[in-house]
Amino acid sequence: MKITAIETLSQPEGPSPSVTFVLLHTDEGITGLGETYYTPQTVAAYVHEAIAPVVLGADPLLDSVWDTLYAQSARRVGGGTDMRAISAIDLALWDLKGKAAGLPVYALLGGADPSRSGVAVYNTCAGIAYAASTHVGRGGQAGPDDLWRAANDPGGLAQELRDEGFVGMKVWPFDAAAQRYGGMRISSAEVKAGRSVVERIRDAVGDDLEIMLEGHAQWDASPALKILESVAEFDIQWAEDFVLAHDPATLRWLSERSPVPLAASEYLGGRWQYRQLLEQGAIQYLHLDPSWCGGISEAQKILALTSAHGVVASMHDCTGPINLLAGLHLAAANQTVAYQEVLRSYLSDVYPSMVxxxxxxSGGLMAAPDRPGLGAELTEQYLAQPGLVRQVSRRD
Structure with missing residues (x-):
């Protein structure tokens, strides 16, 4: 089997304009589907200019291209675009391998743990308008969606999520203050306002629901500590990305002082960046995005490091359907993965139009599909959308 063409697809006017899908076509008619998120035109340019010459003509079942793609990127300084494009290719390769073998990807990764029927899922509280944003952590809201309700009716939202079977909910009640002052300070009134959201959730559902806080990596360490001390009494499951994870020493400083466990960070890519966090003892929860970190191949290595350091892993998804599927397959094959992030609005209204x-x-759990590969094909609805941007590189 040989890869004969690489195709990138994005929809600037669609429900999630930051998603780039990648299709790998083969001479046997089997295709592999991958994706990544953010800067779709830039990602597509990198795929066709830098990746296509390496991947076209390769045997997807035998040839290992990850190290080659990473090395050529690292020798050019590397960066987010490169790693996200490599991630999309890697996801497509695993999808293709599963389809060729007639097996779900989790079976190729070693099989599912028979003692678990899925991975626990929590709801990140945003709506469908959030998917249309091109800015990290600054998606919009549409009427009384989950993002609006997290700020205005957090108790009622918590009760609804509990009744739907979610194990937890993630909110970001301090973000407005971070954006107002550049993350350098927060007033006592703003601390009180954000704390009130958390208090109303805990009052509404007691201990029936885990509460996760998101910081979107906008804070300096001292105001972050001030915030976390203010909510300690509410038994917060974790505080995620309150400071940028690119400096493990700063994160360790915060971790040593915070009464709330710290989580980081889907913003990292490659095992080397995650290794630094783990070796520093800077986090209690590791968050991982297969469509950013280097794909399933690299996620397997990162999860092995995570397990060796006794840290719990959680799979990130606030991006696209293939990334979510990759997370579910990785969770099935790795006991260290305890959580999968979802947005219920994406599951009901965004992803069905795409795949x-x-x-x-079921019972607060989601499981990977048993279909061969990752378990998705692009829908006719997505492919028929006006304005769909498709680019193809073919083997000579």
């Missing part, structure tokens, strides 16, 4: 996967939850 043909059935998104089901």
């Amino acid at each position: 043909d996967t059935e998104w089901t939850r």
Whole structure:
């Protein structure tokens, strides 16, 4: 089997304009589907200019291209675009391998743990308008969606999520203050306002729901500590990315003082960046995004490091359907993965228009599909959208 063409697809006017899908075509008619998120035109340019010459003509079942792609990127300083493009290719390769073998990807990774029927899912509280944003952590809201309710009716939202079977909910009640002052300070009144959101959630559901706080990496360490001390009494599951994770020493400083466990960070890429966090003892929860970190191949290595350091892993998804599927397959094959992030609004209203996967939850758990590969194909609805941008590189 040989890869004969690489195709990139994005929809600037669609429900999630930051998603780039990658299709790998082969001479046997089997295709592999991957994706990544942010800067779709830039990612597509990198795929066709830098990756296509390496991947076209390769045997997807035998040839290992990850190290080659990474090395050529690292020798040019590397960066987010490169790693995200490599991630999309890697996801597509695993999808292709699973389809060729007639097996779900989790089976190729070693098989699912028979003692678990899925991974626990929590709801990140945003709506469909959030998917249309091109800015990290600054998605919009549309009427009384989950983002609006997290600020205005957090108790009622918490009760609803509990009743739907989610194990937890993630909110970011301090973000407005971070954006107002550049993350350098927060007033006592703003601390009180953000703390009130957390208090109303805990009052509404007691201990029935875990509460996760998101910081979107906008804070300096001292105001972050002030915030976390203010909410300690509410038994917060974790505080995620309150400071940028690119400096493990700063994160360790915060971790040593914070009464709330710290989580980081889907913003990192490659095992080397994650290794620094783990070796510093800077986090209690590791967050991982397969469509950013280097794909499934690299996620497997990162999760092995995570397990060796006794840290709990959580799979990130606030991006696209293939990334979510990759997270579910990785969770099935790795006991260190305890959580999968979802947005219920994406499951009901965004992802079904893009891929043909059935998104089901049972008892607060989601499981990877048993279909060969990752378990998704692009829908006719997505492919028929006006304005769809498609680019193809073919083997000579």
